[in-house]
Amino acid sequence: MSIVKKFHISPSPHVKDGDSIPKIMFMVIGALMPAAVGAVYFFGLQALWVIVTAVVAAVAAELAAQAMLKRPVSIGDGSAILTGLLVAYNVPAHEPLWFPAIGSMVGIVVGKMVFGGLGGSPFCAPVVGW
Numbered sequence: 001m002s003i004v005k006k007f008h009i010s011p012s013p014h015v016k017d018g019d020s021i022p023k024i025m026f027m028v029i030g031a032l033m034p035a036a037v038g039a040v041y042f043f044g045l046q047a048l049w050v051i052v053t054a055v056v057a058a059v060a061a062e063l064a065a066q067a068m069l070k071r072p073v074s075i076g077d078g079s080a081i082l083t084g085l086l087v088a089y090n091v092p093a094h095e096p097l098w099f100p101a102i103g104s105m106v107g108i109v110v111g112k113m114v115f116g117g118l119g120g121s122p123f124c125a126p127v128v129g130w
Contacts (some may be wrong), residue, residue, distance in 0.1 A: 021077050021078075021079070021118070022076060022077045022078050025077055025078030025079055025081070025082050026078050028082055029078060029081060029082055029085060032082075032085055032086075032089070035089060036048075036051055036085075039051070039089070039093065043093035043094075044093070046093045046094055047093040049097060050088050050091055050093055050095070050097065050100050051084075051085065051088040051089075051100075053088070053097045053100050053101050053104075054084040054085065054087045054088035054091070054100035054101065054103065054104045055080075055081055055084035055085055055088065055104070056084070056101075057084060057100065057101040057102075057104040057105050058080045058081065058083045058084030058087065058104035058105070058107065058108050059075055059080045059081060059084065060105075061080070061104060061105040061108040061109055062074075062075055062079075062080040062108050062112075062113065063075060065108065065109050065113040066113070066117075069113065071117065074117065074118065077118065079112075079118050079125075080108060082126075083104065083107050083108055083111075083112070083125045083126050083129065084100075084104045086126035087100055087103045087104045087107055087126050087129045087130060088100050088104075090103075090126065090130045091103065091130075103129035103130060104129055105129075106128060106129045107125040107126050107127075107128045107129025107130070108125060108129070110128055111123045111124070111125035111126075111127070111128030111129060112125040112128075
């Protein structure tokens with residue numbers, strides 16, 4: 001007599017939790033704040049300007065792309081802030097401020113919005129921007 005096990009096949013995610021995308025994004029941003037404090041401590045206020053420039057450019061690029069593509073505004077989920085932050089962490093502190101600005105915009109537009117937005121891209125948006 002053989003025992004046949006039946007498997008239930010379903011698409012991911014397989015584990016459901018109460019966490020939302022904004023909650024996870026802002027938890028990651030919070031976890032990256034000690035690195036921002038360390039960057040400002042070691043590299044001075046120029047590092048803070050790089051971070052602010054990258055984040056503002058990423059949020060502005062996402063707003064502009066969503067307006068041009070006539071998609072609902074989703075900057076409240078924190079993904080654009082996280083993209084800008086990660087781009088800023090990959091740029092030397094003493095580079096011109098247009099470097100992180102262009103990198104953040106390219107990361108958002110080319111690495112994220114072209115493929116449909118959050119979750120639709122096969123690429124990591126900050127790496128595309130970098």
